[in-house]
Amino acid sequence: MIDHPAAVFAVLASIASLFFWLEGRTGWRGFRLFPPLLWIYAVPVLLNNVGVLPPKSSAYDMLSDVGLPAMLVLMLVSVNVGSVLRVMGRGVLVMLIASVGVVVGAVLSFALFRPWLPPDAWKLFGGLAGAWTGGTGNMAAVAGGLGLAPEDLGLAVLADNVVYVVWLPILLGSKSFADRFNRWAKVDPRRIEELEEAALAHREEV
Known part of the structure; x- marks a missing residue:
């Protein structure tokens, strides 16, 4: 199991980057019905259930407490x-x-x-x-x-x-x-x- 916060963060960031990259690079029509955001949520859930990612991590807390407010500010800017x-x-x-x-x-x-x-x-x-x-x-x-x-x-x-x-x-x-x-x-x-x-x-x- 990947349990180090930095490694957990790297996995989550890689998953998000991968699906947004696939959408822009491949132009797959399936992304119109199942957008990257759905995969970005579903894949970590799957990895958690099969024991690759931990159910709790300080990386999750950091993304919730720091990443979310930063994302909202960038959207409003x-x-x-x-x-x-x-x-x-x-x-x-x-x-x-x-x-x-x-x-x-x-x-x-x-x-x-x-x-x-x-x-x-x-x-x-x-x-x-x-x-x-x-x-x-x-x-x-x-x-x-x-x-x-x-x-x-x-x-x-x-x-x-x-x-x-x-x-x-x-x-x-x-x-x-x-x-x-x-x-x-x-x-x-x-x-x-x-x-x-x-x-x-x-x-x-x-």
Whole structure:
């Protein structure tokens, strides 16, 4: 078993680097359904269960206490505040309403299945709500704040990606009637153009 903190950290960093490298180098279509993040969570879980990695290590604590805050800061540093302010409008209200809906849905789902779940399962629902209101970085932040166990975080990531696999084809298929929906919802075409320009500018910066 690999138990030295530096070695554990090296294994985890290598796994993360490997799958992001494979995605960029091979262009494998499977990464569209099963993104690198899923593999980055699943492989260490597998290595832990077969006895290669330890269930507890100071390396995990370091990544949680130091790596996670640093990652969140790096994510926020790249935000173009000017672009965000330009495209703000009714979209902000829509996002707020959708976020409230996700949080309420998480609470109701937990209440519905609570008799069959362990006492601390609410933390997993909180992590999922974080993912669906702010992405993977938000999920990690919420999981850290709630004290979600690593194995439960892995389950949350798995559930998140299962939903993603089902939702993505529906989302891609919705493009065929997007124009009709926009007309029905009375969406300002200029707002769409601003969003597309902001997304393009962000992609070029990255």
